[in-house]
Each structure stands twice: as C-alpha cells, then as structure tokens.
Amino acid sequence: MTLALADWRRRVNELYAAVRVAADPQAAWRMWRAERDELLGLHAQSPLSEDQKRTFTGLTFFDYDPALRFTPELDPVPDAAPCEIDIGQDGIINLLPFARTRGLADALGGELTLYWIGGYGGGVFLPFADAHSATYGGGRYLLDGIKGADLGRTDAGSPILDFNFAYNPSCAYNGPEQSTAGWVCPLAPAENHLQHPVAVGEQSFHRPT
Template identity: 35%
Template sequence: MVDASPSAILPGRISLRPVCLVVAVIVAAGLLTACDDRSSEKSYTDRITNERVSRDMEMRGDRSVIPAKQRKSFRGLEYYDIDSTYRFVRPVDRRPRPDTVMMAESTGGVAAQVRVGTVSINFPQQADTLTVFEVTEGEDRGQWWIPFTDATNGGPTYRLGRYVDLERAGTDSVIVDFNTAYNPTCAYNPRYACPIPPDANALPFDVPVGEKKPVF
C-alpha cells in the first residue's frame, strides 16, 4: 500500500519506495515457497530412492527370495523414474463389513483375501477405481494393499502385475503411491504362490512408475 502522508508525496510524483518494499516482500515470499517446494520434492525423491536401494540390497543378500543359483546373474532392480503425479491421497470407500474373496494364485491355486473397500483415483490418463485388500497374517498383518495390472505388463513390467502398499493418512484416507509399486515374489522365484490381481483392478493404460520386471 502506498503511504499517502505529505512526506511521501511530491507534486506530480508518487514515492515508489513503499511499492518497491511490497514487491520485494512478495518476491521473497515466492522464492521461499519455491525453495520449500524444491526441498520437499528432493526429500520425497530421496526417500523413494533409499527404499529402492534397500530393496535391491535385500534381493542380493543371503536371505533373498531369488534362488541361490540365479542370484549371481541378477543384475539388480530396474525402476521407472520417480514421478510424484502418481502419488495420491484418497479417501477409502469402506465396505460396511470387510468380506473375503478368493483370488487366483500364480501357482494355479486360490487363496482367501480380505476386501476392505475401494479408492477412486484421478490418474493423469483418466479416473479409475481400485479395490483395497488387507493382509490378515504374518509380519505384514493389517497392511492395506492394492494388487493391480496395467498396460505395461508383459513389456517393461512383470506380466502378472504389481502390488502397491498403502499408507494410512487419517481415519479413512490413504496414500497410494505408485512410485512404490513392486513385483510379487513369484517374479523372482516361481516357487512362491502370489495372488494375481483381480479383473476389477485392471487398468487399461500405462502406469509408468515403480518397479520394472527383473533382469537376470
């Protein structure tokens, strides 16, 4: 705001000092916001990168699911570039009561999976709805996850699809980050029985983020 006091105004000329001060403050605030955004983006990228490095080391270690004979030829995990536009915070449309469905497995059998609800996601390509399941046993008990397929399967990504674990964000919302999408264990060792994503979670477009198919 321009100061209208007598000392600020000369005949036919308005002092620009207050205006310049306001502009400078606005520019400084914009720079701080931009710096915060860049810092936040870098922190996010670093976190995803660290998670990928840890998973790669796990795959190469003595406790790897990869058979020992194949481990020496394992070239490491392959990933798409990180793209934060595939990270979503969405409410979960929970079922009145979780129900159990039978899901086909990679080894030819079926296994019971608990369905807790759905999430609607506005992908860059189009909106779609995915079913959310809950792990009911083992060390991951209580974890919500989404098994899904997309148009990259059989090409850059594993033919049977991928999984993404969800992070809780409040009572009924979750973070769905496809940058963290990973291959089922059977992609590295066919002896493991892995749930095959249901048709309800088949995306008709590419999801070009997350883990690619393994290379040996």
C-alpha cells in the same frame, strides 16, 4: 531359515518406517530402491535363486514421477464377499474387499480396491496390474500389511498411494513357471487391472540367459 525370515520382515518394516517419516519422497524412494537391491541380492530370504544372485546387478525401475503420488478418498465396499486365492504350499489366502479409491481414474484409467488379509493379524493389501508392456503381467504390489509395506496416511486420514513404490511379487523373480520350487503369490484380481500404463515403480525382472 525361520530367523532369516524374521530378519527379512524386520528390515522391510524398518525400511517402510523410514520412508514414512522422510521429508523428501524421492529421496525416500532412492533409499527404498537401494535397500531392495541389497535384500534381493544378498539376503537368505530373497526370492532369487543362488544362481540368480550371482548375476544380479540390481532391479530395473522407471524414473520417479511425483505426479503418480496420490492421496485418494476411500469409499466403503459393503457386503463384499471375500476372495479365496490358492498360494501353493502356504494354503489359501482370504482377501476381503473393504474400500474402493476415489480420484485415481483420470490418471490411471480406473479405481482400485483395497483388501483386508484374512487370518490372525491381517493387514491391508493393494495389488494392481496395468497396461504397460514393461511391467509384470501378473501385477505389482503397492501395500502389503503382512510384509510391512505401508506408505502412511495424511493428517486427514487418506492413504498415501505413491505408485513409484510399486514392486513385483516374489513369483515375478522365481515363480512356478521357472522352477518346481518357485514362489506362488496372490496376483491382482480383475477389478484391479488398470486400463492405462503405469510407468513408474519396478519393471519386469529380466532373468539372465
């Protein structure tokens, strides 16, 4: 299982590397969707159970909307206290707020905080929740440095935040509410709950009945 996890991370890193160099963001998004379907449906490290894999036919996404691709400015968050989040058997994850977006409020109903993941290696983490009834209530991820989820930067240094690439955390597919062995994930802090619906990216996972 250790080698399977290493393979999962390698494939995710390679996928996002391909997304970052793609000339057409929508074509990159289609490639990203196809690879995510394959990983979830077939890989040993998929958050889906074996029963779920047998009936899995693909994730549900909103249509691609280029208007929800942004390159916002970032304002530093000085003297911020880290957030400690219990993630079950994996212990405690420390998230240090380090920047706040500037330029998203009109489109999304609020700005977002970016976090640095504490611990060896670290990484940028951007979780958010929105007001759409078809998205996972615990929130979705856009950036996750540990998993290699990084959409790149502009030449001027602004982060690329393309919400079409928003995806569900593992607990959305198979969390503690479904299984005693379910996944426990860091969810979006209150400051990253947006007032507007964000009708792009991955929708809630519909489990077979």
